[in-house]
Amino acid sequence: MTDEEDKTRTFVYSERFSARGELPPGTIAGEYMLEEFIARGGCGAVYSARHLRSGRRAAVKVLDEAVVHAPRVIERFAREIEALRRISHPNIVEIYEVGELDDHRPFYAMERLEGQTLDALIKAERRLALRDVLELMDPVCAALEAAHTAGIIHRDVKASNIFICSDSPRTVKLLDFGIAKMMAPEESSTWFTTAGRMPGTPSIMAPEQILGGPIDARVDIYALGVLLHRMLVGRLPFHTLDADEMVRMHLEETPLPPSARVPLPPGLDAVVLRCMEKRRERRFGSVDELMSALRDAIGGPSSGVQSGPDPTQRAVAVYLEVRTRGRADEFDEALAVDIGQVLDLGEAQLSGAGFILVSITGNEVLGVRLLPATADEERQERRAALEVAAAVHEALARRTGADPRVHVNVCVHVGEVQARSAAQPEITGGALLCAGQWAPAAEVQGVFATPSATEGLASPP
Structure with a gap:
């Protein structure tokens, strides 16, 4: 092979990555060598990398070439770096190095995380057990308290910006300070957004953040209330496909208490609703105050309740999943009305039959009933559950x-759940709640029953 052929081959190899907007493996960023593209978000891309001398693994975030001359983008990128470097906390990602590539694109190298986002966990689990909620909220609030003490508010505290590392013991990291607002010591006690703009995610934003008025750390407390609601219930407090309607709801509507959708201790309603007060002076004054109230409501260490998983017990679940046919742009009021009718009917039928409603979202209802210990009584309960499911299916068809x-x-x-004994048993976790792992992926006619539900039944309905 000639030198000329060698150069041509190298050119084609580099062009392949360039066409995808990625930097090729082997690109040098300061003291780090890029190895593999990980993800793209906002105006930059993240790569796995290794330190040239020590071999330490890292993640390197590089600003896109297309926006490198945009002052506002550069300002946001610099703000993210500054925010991270000003806070030294175990629950906030650590910055190793800041610099520029040869083409003057800014980058920073940070610790490499392995695991999943809280968003992915909620999608898999649908709703989280109360002790998991407490264990995840504690480090997130600790990170926010450190940020607030350093004069920084995050402004985008959502599940996709919270990373759960796969190490043991489990570590939680608060990510993406790209729209964080910083306050110098000589400034006033509030931060200001640009009037008319909404930096952040509309589905989690406090009214004052939406309106572009003066904001302070209590916008993060509002977002924590939204996050808590989603962790406890499996869905956001306000749900709509219309962005303007989402804004209106956050400005005007009082969210339903979480216990109106799933069985929860009443104290949790008070915590979530106080976080989401429209007037910020009615919210918790700090994340520490919020965490203290949350521990009291759930029964954390400060309440004297022993920690540890709740007992495991077998249970039967009836799961209703709504599927829509046609294109997404065909969603209209008639479709929404019928989906609501299905969910209301299913919820009423299952609740009336003695099922504990552990998940009610925009397209599903999951009801659970604990099974007795003896084999004969369990078979009777499973048969009864199949009869309830058949009755629900018939009612929906009519x-x-x-x-x-x-x-x-x-x-x-039928599967295992974690259940807490009370006058009304509380289902706090378990594999049975992960309906995506046992429910069929395709449409089914009639009632679908798994072998665990029909085992030992001569003629299931």
Whole structure:
């Protein structure tokens, strides 16, 4: 092979990465060599990398070439670096190095994390056990308290910006300070957004943040209330596909208490609703105050309740999943009305049959009933659950005004849950709640029952 052929091959190799907007492996960023593209977000890309001398693993974030001359983008990138470097805390990602590539694109190297986001965990688990909520909120609030003490508010505290590391013991990191607002010591006690702009995510934003008025650390407390609601219930407090309607809800509507959707201690309602007060002076004054109230409501260390997982018990679940046919742009009021009718009917039927409703979202209802210890009584309970599922399916098939674009899978499964004893047992976790792992991926006709639900039943309904 000639030198000329060698150069041509190298050119094609580099062009392949350039066409995807990625830097090729082997690119040098300060003291680090890029190894592999990880992800793209905002105006930059993240790569896995290793230190040239020590071999230490890192993640390197590089600003996109297309926006490198945009002052506002550079300002945001610099703000993220400054925010991270001003806070030294075990629950905030550590910065190793800051610099520029040969083409003058800014970058920073940070610790490499392995695991998953809280967003991914909620999607998998649907709703989290109370002790998991407490264990995850504690480090997030500790990180925010450190940031607030350093004069920084995050302004985008959401599940996708919280990373759960796979190490043991579990470490939680608060990510993405890209729109953090910093306050110098000589400034006033409030931070200001640019009027008319909404930096952040509309589905989690406090009213004053939406309106572009003066803001302080209590916008992060509002976002923590939204996050708590999602962790406890499995869905956001306000749900709509219309951005303007989402803004209106945050400005005007009082969210439903979480216990209106799933069985929860009443004290948790008070914590979530206080976080989400429209007037910031009615919210918790600090994240420390919020965490103290949360521990009291859940029964954390400060309340004297022993920690540890709740006892495991077998239970039967009836799961209703709404599926829509057609294109996403065909979603209209008639479709929304019928979906609501399905969910209301399913919720009423399962609740009336004695099922504990552990998940009610925009497209599903999951009801659970604990099973007795003896084999004969368990078989009777499983048969009864199958009969309830059949009755629910029949009622849904006969509903008035059924939209042909709506299909409902009705599924039954037996598995393990974690349950806390009380006058009304509380389901706090367990594999049975992960319906995505046992419910069918395709549409089914009639009632779908797994082998664990029908085992030993001669003629299931």
